[in-house]
Amino acid sequence: MEFKDLEIFQLVAEKGTVSEVAKEFNYVQSNITSRIQKLETQLNTSLFNRHRRGMSLTPEGKTLLAYSKEILILVEEMKKAVQSNEEPSGKLEVGTVETVYQLPTILSSFIKKYRKIDLSLFTGVTETLEEEVLNHKLDGAFVTEADFHPNLVSQEVFDEELVLISDMRDLTLEELKNEPFLCFSKGCGYRARLENWYKDQNIKPQKVMEFGTLETILRSVAMGLGVSFVPRSSVAHLVESGRIQCHILPKEYSKVKTVFIRRADCYLTATIEKFIETIEANKEAQNVF
Template sequence: MEFKDLEIFQKVAEKGTITAAAKEFSYVQSNITSRIHKLETELNTPLFNRHRRGMSLTPEGKKLLNYCNQILLLTNEMKKAVQSKKEPSGKLEIGTVETVIHLPQILSNYIKKYKNVDLSVVTGVTETLEEKVLNHKLDGAFVTESEFHPDLISHEVFQEELVLISDNRTSTLEDLKAEPFLCFSEGCGYRARLEAWYRDQNITPKKVMEFGTLETILRSVAVGLGVTFVPRSATTHYEKNGLIRCHTLPDQYSKIKTVFIRRADTFLTSTIKTFIETIETNKQAPITPI
């Protein structure tokens, strides 16, 4: 059994078809098929159910996939440990919630200093990003602080104040209780905080509307569509131009920390180590006004 056989098996299990897996590896389909047959012969058991829509794992295939994932992850960690260089290089995949005010400065300073690193950034809500870091799909992520999985370690970035915002016509908190709640999807730390306030106030929002980007939420609030709960730092431009009104809630709802999470058991390469050092250096730096 070769590592490449396991990689091919893992990819077929992920994609569900020989065609998709062959395309991913730039192999001919017959090569993928023969590798899977070879693996099934060696283990003396069928690993896939074949059907018109593709392939699905048998119970034995599911067992193998679990071991396969562990073996390939450990192999990757081994390579990182053995091949680690003083000069950061290679891929660095980072996740972030949308409102990390220091992020542009952190990323800019990092890529200017470490030009051999291929840095990519994806956005999402805290719960989704935590899951991706746990499953080794991201090297780390900026998220709102919560009770994290024990396999994760966190590095504090900064603390912020969340504010309830409305359009500039609304003046009191009482007026806001009947307004639609505009928010990110389930798993967002800011959403969870305002939902806790709603519960404690015995308020049931008449409507909850989910959006994909912070900018869309802020613009929608400004035109009177509803209210939202976001870091004060994200509202500066809108508040300065008189487009919105900010309302303060008690500290137990409004004080929130942004942290950088990573797996505690992965090898700390020079690439991720210097990224954490860059966070520490820049997290207290003044924000450049736009």
């Protein structure tokens, strides 16, 4: 049994058609079909139901899919484990919430020092990023501190102060409670904090509006569309220019930590090790100032 056959099997299971997988691997369809048939012969069982709409997994196919995912993850771990500790290289896929203001400094320091690493960055909310790290889709992620899955370890990056932001109208905190709440989707740590404050204050927002990017939220707040809850560091420039204003909430809602999470059971590759070192160096530099 070849690892490539398992890769092909996994992709056919995901796509449901041989033709799409053939395009992705740049193979002829008959090559993909013969590899699947070879796998079925080796295992002496049918892995797919064939029908006019495509292919779907049999019960045996679903069992193999679970094992094949684990096998291919171990293969990838094996490759990473034999990298040179002196000069890390290869792919590094990292996730982040949108408001990590120190991230450009961390990434710039890392990329300049380790030029052989191909780094990709993905954004999302804390809950989604946690799932993607758990499912081996990301090597790690910058998220808001929470009660994480036991298979994850976290490393503190820095402390944040969250503030309620609004436009420049002269409104009291009591009046702001009635403004629409602009936020990211469910699973965002900042949203959860403000929702807890609302709940404890017996407030029910008149309207909750979800946005995909921080920039859109900030522009909408500045135009008077509603209020939001974001790190003070991410809006300092807008406060200085007089476009928005900040309102302080009690510490139990406003004090949060940004952490870097990764799987506890994965081999600590040279790449991840050097990335964590860069995070620590950035923390020390911030403490100096």
